Amino acid sequence: MITLDLVLPDTAYPIHIGRHLLTRTDLLCPHLPIHDAVIVTNTTVAPLYLAPLQSALEANGVRVTPVILPDGEAYKTSETLNLIYDALLQRHCERKTTLIALGGGVVGDMTGFAAATYQRGAPFIQIPTTLLAQVDSSVGGKTAINHPLGKNMIGAFYQPRVVLADLALLDTLPERELSAGLAEVIKYGLLGNAEFFQWLETHMPALRTRDMGALQEAVRVACRMKADIVAADERETGQRALLNLGHTFGHAIEAGLGYGAWLHGEAVAAGMVLAAETSAALGWLSPREVDRITALIAAAGLPVTAPDLGVNTWLELMAHDKKVEAGKLRFVLLHGIGDARIESGVPTSVLEAVLTGRRI
Ligand code: NAD
Ligand code: MG
Numbered sequence: 001m002i003t004l005d006l007v008l009p010d011t012a013y014p015i016h017i018g019r020h021l022l023t024r025t026d027l028l029c030p031h032l033p034i035h036d037a038v039i040v041t042n043t044t045v046a047p048l049y050l051a052p053l054q055s056a057l058e059a060n061g062v063r064v065t066p067v068i069l070p071d072g073e074a075y076k077t078s079e080t081l082n083l084i085y086d087a088l089l090q091r092h093c094e095r096k097t098t099l100i101a102l103g104g105g106v107v108g109d110m111t112g113f114a115a116a117t118y119q120r121g122a123p124f125i126q127i128p129t130t131l132l133a134q135v136d137s138s139v140g141g142k143t144a145i146n147h148p149l150g151k152n153m154i155g156a157f158y159q160p161r162v163v164l165a166d167l168a169l170l171d172t173l174p175e176r177e178l179s180a181g182l183a184e185v186i187k188y189g190l191l192g193n194a195e196f197f198q199w200l201e202t203h204m205p206a207l208r209t210r211d212m213g214a215l216q217e218a219v220r221v222a223c224r225m226k227a228d229i230v231a232a233d234e235r236e237t238g239q240r241a242l243l244n245l246g247h248t249f250g251h252a253i254e255a256g257l258g259y260g261a262w263l264h265g266e267a268v269a270a271g272m273v274l275a276a277e278t279s280a281a282l283g284w285l286s287p288r289e290v291d292r293i294t295a296l297i298a299a300a301g302l303p304v305t306a307p308d309l310g311v312n313t314w315l316e317l318m319a320h321d322k323k324v325e326a327g328k329l330r331f332v333l334l335h336g337i338g339d340a341r342i343e344s345g346v347p348t349s350v351l352e353a354v355l356t357g358r359r360i
Contacts, residue, residue: 002220006139006227008234011159015139015227017219019212021166022049022127023056031161033096033123035062040084040111041102042071045129048172049102053127065091069107073260076106076146078154084114088122095119098161104130104177105137109152112143116158126160130173131181131215132265134165135188135222140230151251151259157235165223167215175208179301180265182207183246183272185218186296188225190272191245194338196221197296204299242340245332246272249306252317256309269302277354278346279334289337306355314355315348 001018016027037057041050046068054064067087069080088097099122101111108126115124128138144155170178185207189197199217200207206214226243233240250271253262262270276293279285294304309317318329330344 002216004220004223004227006159007231008159013160013162015163015165015223017134017165017167017216017223019166019168021164022169023052024164025056025060027162027164028057028100028125029060029062031123031125032062032098034094035060036093036097037062037100038065038067038084038088038091038093038097039100039102040067040069040107040114042069042107044071045103045107049129049169053100053102065093069110071106073106073146076110076144078145078147081110081114081145084111085118088114088118093118093122095122098123098125100125100127101138101160102127102129103133104128105133108133108137109142109144109155112141112158112160113145113155116143116156121158124158124160126163128163128165129169131170131178131219132184133181134167134170134219135181136184136226138163138165139223139226141234151254163223165219167212167219170210170215175301176263176266178208178210180263182300183265183269183297183302185222186300187243187245187268187272188222190293190334190337191242191332191340192225192338193221194336196225197292197337201292201296201299204296208301241330241342242332245334245340246270246275248318248321248329248331249274251321252309252314253306255317255320256313257307262303262307266303269297269300270304270306273297273304274306274354275331275333278331278350281350281354282333282346284333284335289334292337311352311355315351 004015057064067084099111099115101108115122126138128134141157141159143158144152147153189200203214229240246268250267253267276290280290298304328344332340333343
């Protein structure tokens with residue numbers, strides 16, 4: 001097991017990465033202020049992993065209330081959130097009851113938001129069960145639910161007390177979900193770590209066959225990078241926005257095709273290729289680098305060609321992205337592999353050329 005620390009001005013917490021951590025109550029129990037916990041999970045993850053976690057906690061004298069939510073992004077809503085509050089209130093849970101998220105990013109985001117708001121803030125623990133959640137959503141304290149008018153629009157910054165990334169849980173993850181998580185892993189190499197990008201070029205086959213050593217290294221580097229970026233800019237007033245590499249294009253793909261048609265990681269993958277092509281069109285990236293990026297994304301089992309949304313729809317959807325500031329479209333673009341920067345003055349003509357596949 002490896003332990004990383006995320007140190008913020010008001011708090012600090014460990015991120016444990018390894019195999020068979022699910023029942024390691026020695027890692028969990030010290031973070032419970034009282035012997036009372038609610039495990040929030042979903043109908044897919046519960047049959048796989050709820051029982052061992054619940055039994056391990058109960059064996060330590062912890063009262064456990066499981067809350068099993070329906071599975072899917074479509075349920076990341078205020079109605080589903082209420083199911084968590086209902087359980088907390090029915091069981092007369094206090095402010096010191098710990099909410100444990102056992103699931104992917106959807107469960108993690110909802111549980112975190114429930115914890116942030118239940119009696120103005122209850123302790124919260126993340127046990128991420130998807131690769132995406134282990135390398136991205138469980139670290140950094142962004143929590144949210146969706147609103148019919150926008151994804152992740154209702155939320156809070158609220159940090160967990162500990163993150164337990166158990167790599168053994170990834171054994172049951174569908175291949176498509178594994179690839180979606182790899183998109184965010186590749187993102188870290190691209191945005192700030194050329195050596196890691198090169199490591200990924202060598203180790204992609206091992207990652208796709210879930211070699212535990214390779215997975216541990218990928219999750220370690222990704223979490224370390226995310227922790228450092230969040231530590232420097234918890235509220236995303238500056239450099240944390242680099243984590244949105246590929247996301248302005250990606251969000252347009254998700255919204256343009258209708259949420260759920262492409263997984264988030266798939267949309268980000270094609271979005272990163274578009275970001276690379278835009279960077280190349282501006283003369284910042286060489287064709288050879290674009291080829292390397294495209295090849296690595298393809299090797300992860302991810303799409304490299306974005307759907308044709310029509311250039312006007314593209315521009316309209318991107319203008320609605322949360323990352324728009326003062327009406328200005330901002331992109332994270334590359335000045336080399338491992339060198340991402342936030343850019344706001346990208347000419348529309350360049351975007352149009354890239355989105356229509358024209359060479360300029
Ligand atoms: P997800 O939570 O929907 O999980 C994907 C699927 O895998 C689900 O069907 C889930 O039930 C299933 N699953 C989970 N663990 C499994 C396992 N071990 N074995 C088998 N099946 C398993 O999707 P996700 O990709 O983990 O997360 C996406 C969500 O995360 C989005 O809502 C996104 O907005 C959010 N997100 C948040 C942040 C953040 O910083 N808070 C960052 C990135 C993404
Ligand atoms: Mg993302």
